[in-house]
Amino acid sequence: MTVGYWHREAYQALRAAATAMGQRPADHAADINAAVLARSAVYGQLARVTELLVGGRPAPEVPDRAGASTILRRRGQRLTQLYVGLRAATLVERQFPPSPTPVTAEPARSLHRAADAVGVIGDILASHVPPGQGPRTPEGLAIRAGGGVQSGIADVARLTSSLVMVDLALPGWLSHGRGHLTEIYRPVAETARWTASSGLGGIAGELIAAGRDQPPLDGLDIARSPLNPAPSVRTVDDAIASVAAARSWMWQNPGQITGSHLQLGTQLGLAAHILISDGAPTMVGGWRQAAIAAADLRATPPVGLARDAAAELAGVLRWARSQAAVGRSEGAQAGNKQLVRLSSELPFLAATLHRGLSAALQRGELFVKAEMPLARPAGSLIFRAAERWRPAVSDDDVVQDLNRGLAQRHQPGNDGRGTAARAFPNPPRPRGLMAQTPTRATPDGLSGRSRGRTR
Structure with a gap:
């Protein structure tokens, strides 16, 4: 709660x-x-x-x-x-x-x-x-x-x-x-x-x-770890809880983000925004670009909690896709209002994936297709293209497309209401700067002495 x-x-x-x-x-x-x-x-x-x-x-x-x-x-x-x-x-x-006994x-x-x-x-x-x-x-x-x-x-x-x-x-x-x-x-x-x-x-x-008209923290919930097995997703509340658990763990462990997380996360962002925007290009462009690019990457499968985080994202993705039929029914308007709550969590997911992409590139654990030379197998008259993969680098077109797509989705929507994602005032910068923790800011109207030492 x-x-x-x-x-x-x-x-x-x-x-x-x-x-x-x-x-x-x-x-x-x-x-x-x-x-x-x-x-x-x-x-x-x-x-x-x-x-x-x-x-x-x-x-x-x-x-x-x-x-x-x-x-x-x-x-x-x-x-x-x-x-x-x-x-x-x-x-x-x-x-x-x-009192030695419970007081009622x-x-x-x-x-x-x-x-x-x-x-x-x-x-x-x-x-x-x-x-x-x-x-x-x-x-x-x-x-x-x-x-x-x-x-x-x-x-x-x-x-x-x-x-x-x-x-x-x-x-x-x-x-x-x-x-x-x-x-x-x-x-x-x-x-x-x-x-x-x-x-x-x-x-x-x-x-x-x-504090009136300031971004609220009403939607902030406990940061839990991914569960195994992943909990079933039946409602928007279930979906928000699973996304929050997955991205919170990934934020704390960017070195364990794999291609599976990038693919599932970008597909989830695209699915959610298509549902609430009827496919408007201004709404889904960044997520579509990111999802297409992530699909062209390969990586080793996740293990342990990384696998659990991927499973939570996969569960939400299945649920979001199942809502497509509901979104086109007579109850579309009511359903969309609920889905907006999920979409407000996605800017944080984009920032987390962006951070994990930088870490995965540094570890050399993402791969892209290399040029496919023609080779003739022994005893064959036909030349065939041999599929090869090489470690991805930041200059690869697919990596740059993924970077740009995720960067577009850092910024939350402009309705100015609701969940903790609306309190994201300064989205992390690309690449290495994302891993840095910003200096504490003193809110307007509050005393500068709030910078004191934590107990």
Whole structure:
């Protein structure tokens, strides 16, 4: 499930927690402890997501609440202020033990749901941009180039605003408890009052506004490895998952991309674009050129995970071709809208194949037809052409055609919406430059201090 799904899950859980606090006062210490621990966990997970988005800590150190208040009163540096506010909001002077039994009462249950959901968002991001490492996937490369970061920070800010609403209700929820509980949980109430009055909600509102109309990361999902056997492809969601798994693995292992991957990938790109464009030359030209060129290459068969990645691409290709008949039926319009979601993944596939083509040429593992001299077999009066193959080089016409075709498909479509592929702002350059990781870009409107060191 995608970042967008888990963001909605966390948002709804936080709203439910705030509503529950206004409906029924705190009653049992176990419920309160669970709610307090879950509240801090949500703030901590939001801070982690922020670090993953910008590639490090926006602030080198986390001050106490007094120091955080000073930073939050400054002008500008909204990203740094958001991060400092999130970290400071987790600080509670007294530690409370977790409940020994599962807690099902509201609002603890909803806060646990929110913490789990935000934690999954962090895990999805970490699968693409691991802390302290370079990007592992094309999506990770896009994020480090700044694509989708501003909208991702806006999503963090939306959840922060909802969490501030929880803190507004929290002191009242605690004060209606039994008398001795009010004093026990006084540090929690003080922390909640500080967060609610710190200006963190206003800072979040500014970041939400700055993220409007920016490329979203809603479609970003976990970067899994290719499976063996390859899963069956019955829906667009299945197809997107298989393409993402195959290209993510190929991006991490360009040295294992073979002619099979180039052929299957280019045929898949061509099939998908024919379905959504009715064969318009402006839409399919690059993929057609690439597919024709790739068909003229030969290479050793893939093995291991390389074979599994090829099998996932082959499964999607079979499914895409099977949709051709559906695309010409009365349900064509609805089907095309679904297929557009798949086509938005293909720019990353093109960039990955382009990178793998360069690596395969350097290894000398791609072959093209050599000139076919005439030879007369012994005892025969007929001269025959003997088929010969030689290692491909970058100057070969077929290689240049494949290079040009894939380069045309790097750039995503212009509808400006949807999946992580829409966040690909600077497609990799051809040949050797594709293997380089771009310098982190600071999103417009965010603090330059986001370039801090990753934990």
